[in-house]
Amino acid sequence: MKISREDVLRVAELAYLDLSEAELEMYRAQIDEILEYIGKLNELDTTKVEPMAQVLSDDQTADATLREDLIVPCAVAEDVLKHAPDPEPPYFRVPKVIGR
Amino acid sequence: MTANWTIDGVKEALAAKKISARELAADFYKRIEARNPELNAFLTLSKERARRQTDKIDALVAGGKPLPPLAGVPVAIKDVISTRGIKTTCGSKILQNYIPPYDATAVERLEAAGAVILGKTNCDEFAMGSSNENSAYGPVKNPLAQDRVPGGSSGGSAAVVAAGLAVASLGTDTGGSIRQPGSFCGVPAMMGSYGRVSRYGLIAFASSLDRIGPLATNVEDVAAILQVIAGRDPHDSTSTTAPVPDYRTELEKPVKRLRLGIPKEYFGEGMDAGVRKKIETGIELFKKLGCQLIDIRMPHTDYAIATYYIIATAEASSNLARYDGVRYGLRVDDDSLLAMYRKTRGAGFGAEVKRRIVLGTYVLSAGYYDAYYLKGQKVRSLIAQDFRDAFAKVDAILTPTSPVPPFKLGERTDDPLQMYLADIYTVTGSLAGVPGISVPCGRIDGKLPAGLQIFGAPFGEARVLQLAHAFERAGGAAV
Numbered sequence: 001m002k003i004s005r006e007d008v009l010r011v012a013e014l015a016y017l018d019l020s021e022a023e024l025e026m027y028r029a030q031i032d033e034i035l036e037y038i039g040k041l042n043e044l045d046t047t048k049v050e051p052m053a054q055v056l057s058d059d060q061t062a063d064a065t066l067r068e069d070l071i072v073p074c075a076v077a078e079d080v081l082k083h084a085p086d087p088e089p090p091y092f093r094v095p096k097v098i099g100r
Numbered sequence: 101m102t103a104n105w106t107i108d109g110v111k112e113a114l115a116a117k118k119i120s121a122r123e124l125a126a127d128f129y130k131r132i133e134a135r136n137p138e139l140n141a142f143l144t145l146s147k148e149r150a151r152r153q154t155d156k157i158d159a160l161v162a163g164g165k166p167l168p169p170l171a172g173v174p175v176a177i178k179d180v181i182s183t184r185g186i187k188t189t190c191g192s193k194i195l196q197n198y199i200p201p202y203d204a205t206a207v208e209r210l211e212a213a214g215a216v217i218l219g220k221t222n223c224d225e226f227a228m229g230s231s232n233e234n235s236a237y238g239p240v241k242n243p244l245a246q247d248r249v250p251g252g253s254s255g256g257s258a259a260v261v262a263a264g265l266a267v268a269s270l271g272t273d274t275g276g277s278i279r280q281p282g283s284f285c286g287v288p289a290m291m292g293s294y295g296r297v298s299r300y301g302l303i304a305f306a307s308s309l310d311r312i313g314p315l316a317t318n319v320e321d322v323a324a325i326l327q328v329i330a331g332r333d334p335h336d337s338t339s340t341t342a343p344v345p346d347y348r349t350e351l352e353k354p355v356k357r358l359r360l361g362i363p364k365e366y367f368g369e370g371m372d373a374g375v376r377k378k379i380e381t382g383i384e385l386f387k388k389l390g391c392q393l394i395d396i397r398m399p400h401t402d403y404a405i406a407t408y409y410i411i412a413t414a415e416a417s418s419n420l421a422r423y424d425g426v427r428y429g430l431r432v433d434d435d436s437l438l439a440m441y442r443k444t445r446g447a448g449f450g451a452e453v454k455r456r457i458v459l460g461t462y463v464l465s466a467g468y469y470d471a472y473y474l475k476g477q478k479v480r481s482l483i484a485q486d487f488r489d490a491f492a493k494v495d496a497i498l499t500p501t502s503p504v505p506p507f508k509l510g511e512r513t514d515d516p517l518q519m520y521l522a523d524i525y526t527v528t529g530s531l532a533g534v535p536g537i538s539v540p541c542g543r544i545d546g547k548l549p550a551g552l553q554i555f556g557a558p559f560g561e562a563r564v565l566q567l568a569h570a571f572e573r574a575g576g577a578a579v
Contacts, residue, residue, distance in 0.1 A: 008458060015417060015461045016424070016438065017454060018446025030516050031459050037517060038406040041475050044482065051477030052484055055294040055308055055533040060340050060558075067334070079201035085431035092426050095437045 002035040003028060105267045107173050107321045114161055114172050121154035121161070121172035125216050128174045132218065132265050141240045141250075141259040143179050145219035146186045150174075153216045170328060171214035176266040178257045179220040180227050181312065182301035183207055186217075190303050191225040191235040191253075194423050194430045194448030204301020205336070206270060206312045206329040213328040218266055221256030225450045226420065227277055227305045229253050230522045233513055234452040241509070244286055245548060248506040251281030254315070258285035261315050268316035268325050272302060274309045275408050276501075276526025279538035282315055283501035283551025286540045286577070288568060289315040290322050293558045294533035295340040297326075298333030306415035307338075309408075309530050319539065319569040323347035326561065342559045350562035355570040356390035358563075361494035365401035366525055371503045374544035379500045381579040382541040382552045382571070386498065389570055394494055398486040401528055403479050405520055408527040410463050410476030416453075417460030423448060455516060480531050487532040491557040496567055499525050501538040501551035525553060535561045539568045540577040552576065 008028045012019045019027065081087040086094070105124075113119045119127075129147065136142050157172045177183060180190045182200035189195045203211075211217065224234035232240045232255025240255040242248040243263035250259040254271030258281035261269050271278040273291040282289020291313045302312055314325035330344045362383065367376070387393055425431035425444035432443040449457070463472035490497055503524055512519045529536040534555050541552035552571070556564035 003462065007462065011458050011461045011465060014465060015421075015457050016441040016445055017449070017457060018442040019454070019458075020446075023451075023454065027455055027458050030455060031462070033517055034409060034459060034520075035462075035472075038410060038472065041403055041406050041479050044400075044403065044479060046475060046478035046482070049478040049481050051474055052480040052531075053477065056338065056340060060295060060342065076201050080427070083197070083199055083201075083428050085425055085429070094426055095433075095435055095440050097437045 001032060003032050104264065104317070106318060107170060107267060107324050110173050110267065111167060111171055114157070115167065117161065121157035121216065122151070124172055125150050125154050125174055125218065128218055128265065135263055135265060138246065139241050139243060139259055139263060140238050141222055141256040141263070141265065142176065142219045143189060143222050143237055143256070144187045146183070146217050149186060150216050150218055153211060157214055157216070168212070168214035169324060170210065173215045173267050174218050175210060175215045176218050176221045176257060176260045176269040177207060178223050178254050178269070178271050180223060180272055180303045180305070181207060181270055182303065183217065183220065186220060188220065188303070189237070190227070191223045191237060192448065192450065192453070193236045194444070195428070196430065198429050200301070202301065204312070205298040205333045207301065209329050210270070210325070221254070221260055221269060223256055224253035225453050226303070226416070227253040227272055227274055228416070228452050228456055230276065230280060230519055231507070231512065232256065232281070233509065234450060236450055239509055242285060242506050245506060247508055248548070249284065249509055251284030251502070251506065253277040254281045257315050258282050258287060258289065261285070261287045261317060268314055268321055270312055271315050273311050273313055273530065274306050274412060275530050276523040278313045278315060279526050279536055279551070279553060280502050280523065282538040283549065284506040286549035287315055287317060288319050288322050288537060288539045288572070289313070290326060290537040290564070291529070291535060292326060292330060292561050293535045295338050295342070296535065296559065296561065297329050298336040298339040300333055300335035304419040306412040307419065308415060309412060319565060319572050320348065320351060322537070323351055323565045345562050347562055347565055351566055351569045353566050355567055357392060358496065358567065359392045359394050359494040360386055361394050361396035361490050361497040363396050363398040363401065363490070363497060363499060365398050366499040370524070371500060372505060375500055375503065375505060375550050378542040378544060378550035378579060379552055382576055383498055385571060385574055385576055385579055389574055396490050396494060396497070398490060398528070400479065400482045400486050404483055404528045404531060405524055407476045407479045407483060408523070408531060409459070409520055410472050411480060411531070413456045413460030414464050414473050415460070417457045417464065420453070420457055452516070483528055484532040487534055487555070496560070496563055497555040499553045499555070501525060501553040505544050505548040505550065529555050534558055535564050537564050537568045539571055542577065542579040
């Protein structure tokens with residue numbers, strides 16, 4: 001077994017994800033099977049292989065380094081707040097986080 | 101009125117005043133209203149926006165002004181691509197009321213080129229799936245066989261084109277999500293190189309893999325759409341300045357003597373016999389066109405699914421952290437902030453999305469990062485190297501798009517690993533960043549469509565389109 005119920009609980013906590021009892025067991029079993037399958041990567045010796053950290057080579061992104069630091073107008077706050085679950089313009093309101 | 105519109109056909113009809121852009125859009129909406137209840141391919145119709153656009157086009161026609169390249173062409177947009185003022189749900193409950201305050205660059209460019217956006221198409225939730233059955237708004241039915249899936253995740257975008265409910269559409273491809281539904285619905289469907297089309301406004305699933313691309317009824321129209329959406333965008337730092345050639349001129353170039361690689365690894369066990377027969381016949385057709393077929397090896401192909409499901413889920417777990425019930429989308433209230441996060445995400449995400457968040461968080465977590473994520477990144481290098489080695493010998497690579505024909509609705513939903521394995525021939529090109537197209541390659545027993553996949557070297561879209569066009573013209577869809 002690659003992954004335990006406790007592992008799934010720990011990971012769900014890291015991801016701020018509520019899972020039901022049924023989901024916990026289902027994901028544990030399914031992810032266990034997937035990790036078992038992923039284990040086939042260990043057939044490959046990759047000690048001398050560089051990880052592929054980006055898709056494009058440097059010459060393809062040479063232009064994409066740094067742009068000039070210019071101020072451009074960006075008046076979207078009203079539009080954005082309009083669709084927020086609990087707006088208090090110019091803020092988003094969230095449940096109390098301090099002072100408990 | 102014919103249902104078989106093409107981009108050129110629309111333009112000619114408008115210029116000759118046989119139909120107005122407004123009438124054409126109305127005609128498409130009529131057809132959508134008749135067919136969509138059974139197909140479930142459109143989630144939202146954008147009639148007002150379409151009306152504003154058709155008025156503009158009709159004014160151009162009335163004024164005798166030159167028409168832009170996609171003038172009046174009715175198109176559909178996958179619901180993971182942002183459209184200003186039009187609901188964009190990503191097939192998820194967590195964004196069921198989300199209205200983007202801006203347009204994706206690809207959408208903006210389509211509209212600037214005259215296209216008329218009819219609406220938003222159904223898809224697997226956050227583009228995670230291969231059958232469209234992971235949509236919170238119900239599955240799409242394959243218009244060619246309604247007991248079957250249309251493929252995924254861009255199932256709606258493929259179905260609307262196949263059913264004549266749009267002339268073309270935009271899909272997105274992370275591991276095969278444009279090409280596989282294209283194959284399942286019998287329409288050409290293309291993913292350009294990573295960096296070819298701006299991702300600005302594409303709601304992120306896996307940022308190092310996600311790409312926007314076109315589906316249409318023929319390769320020429322695929323090329324015409326790609327032409328408009330390709331190219332550098334200052335809003336996406338991974339979009340490149342590599343020049344965009346004139347694809348429609350390139351299409352006509354001869355394919356004779358081009359070297360086409362046939363990788364042995366894509367023709368092994370697990371391929372449906374009917375698919376195999378069609379693909380082999382399709383490959384023979386290239387021989388008749390004067391192409392040279394060369395056997396090649398791509399030794400790391402068998403590791404692609406494992407690699408993909410590490411990298412894609414890791415990136416997804418990170419990208420989907422933004423759905424926290426604070427700035428947009430669903431919120432499930434609670435007195436505590438952290439409980440609000442947990443409840444919102446627990447209630448808002450569907451089963452496949454949660455499964456991938458759990459897996460992706462796990463492979464990135466302390467103690468497992470090296471064994472999974474880093475290992476995956478290294479094997480991704482090996483897979484990309486397979487492609488570089490191949491393109492040192494050949495001009496393009498031919499493979500099946502999917503190992504199986506469209507399967508029945510509900511047939512694979514209980515076994516996620518089996519569902520993942522349906523992407524076995526498409527994820528390789530996603531990981532390597534190369535362009536790929538799926539072109540219709542006959543019907544198995546005269547019924548279910550098969551798709552032939554053509555991979556090109558990075559930024560070799562013109563070559564890919566040229567081969568697909570030659571194949572289509574030689575009768576590839578009926579092999």
